[in-house]
């Protein structure tokens with residue numbers, strides 16, 4: 357039996373608790389939060405007795421796995437300390453909020469290849485994204501021409517006021533991109549590979565006086581493969597959560613809304629049918645807990661992580677891979693500040 361400890365008992369923690377509790381080989385033995393009451397409340401709900409306020413106490417216990425569910429600014433230190441304590445670690449997005457964070461975390465992970473380290477990007481574990489990636493790998497779209505992602509959601513001033521870290525450079529590291537659109541930017545890397553360079557604009561259009569970071573951003577980019585990309589993202593929209601991805605290939609065209617196909621075009625009816633059958637949304641796995649847009653992927657990702665620990669292999673999404681998605685976002689910020697095309701670093 358693997359023992360697991362959870363650091364951070366806020367909004368996302370129940371999704372991790374329920375995900376780990378669904379795995380027979382895992383027992384959650386400790387919950388930690390700076391506010392003891394938050395840990396105790398979840399402990400009572402999920403039958404976990406041991407609660408503490410100092411994560412170093414959790415690291416000193418006999419847990420094998422540490423799940424980091426705290427704010428962005430605290431991820432790097434907790435992850436590095438957990439690795440130094442010999443624990444397998446899975447950390448929520450965004451892995452870090454500065455290039456320095458990412459450097460430290462990936463260096464610590466690489467120095468301990470015997471430990472399994474991962475960053476949460478649960479949408480990679482959804483049936484539709486896995487199936488879409490397979491279609492792309494099998495060249496079902498023909499030559500890829502260009503890709504666009506438009507993402508719109510809404511975050512109120514009250515949302516930003518609900519946590520002192522939210523909407524700050526030091527605590528969150530950014531706004532719409534590093535917190536909400538990050539899922540879709542990781543999805544782009546999952547589907548199309550690494551981004552080589554990009555040029556961006558960002559602004560705070562509706563949260564002035566409340567946040568220090570962007571609520572809206574756009575960028576143009578080129579993948580390593582040469583494929584062209586445009587992205588627009590805002591959390592000031594009159595819409596809860598909608599991502600709209602279009603893929604234009606020489607043999608097929610796809611419109612993909614909230615991880616589901618909404619339109620498939622092709623001059624070849626057989627190809628169109630083949631893509632539709634492969635992306636059938638009814639095959640999607642069930643969701644566990646949390647908001648609907650969290651999707652069903654946490655269960656799959658936590659299960660893959662635990663299997664990776666048991667089988668001593670890499671998980672599907674490693675910590676280094678997750679760092680590269682955060683690096684893409686930090687490069688958007690760099691370009692928006694410099695007004696220039698910027699190359700995306702790789703960890």
Ligand SMILES: NC(=O)c1ccc[n+]([C@@H]2O[C@H](COP(=O)([O-])OP(=O)(O)OC[C@H]3O[C@@H](n4cnc5c(N)ncnc54)[C@H](O)[C@@H]3O)[C@@H](O)[C@H]2O)c1
Pocket residue numbers: 363364365366367368369388389390391394409410411425426427428430448449450476478519535649650
């Ligand atoms: N994958 C997803 O879909 C998804 C959804 C929501 C949040 N998240 C991510 O999960 C993380 C947490 O977000 P949230 O919305 O739950 O935040 P939150 O503010 O609700 O909860 C964070 C908790 O961490 C605690 N904490 C902070 N520093 C700590 C420390 N050093 N030791 C112990 N506890 C500490 C805080 O007291 C707080 O209770 C963020 O990285 C966020 O981006 C991911």
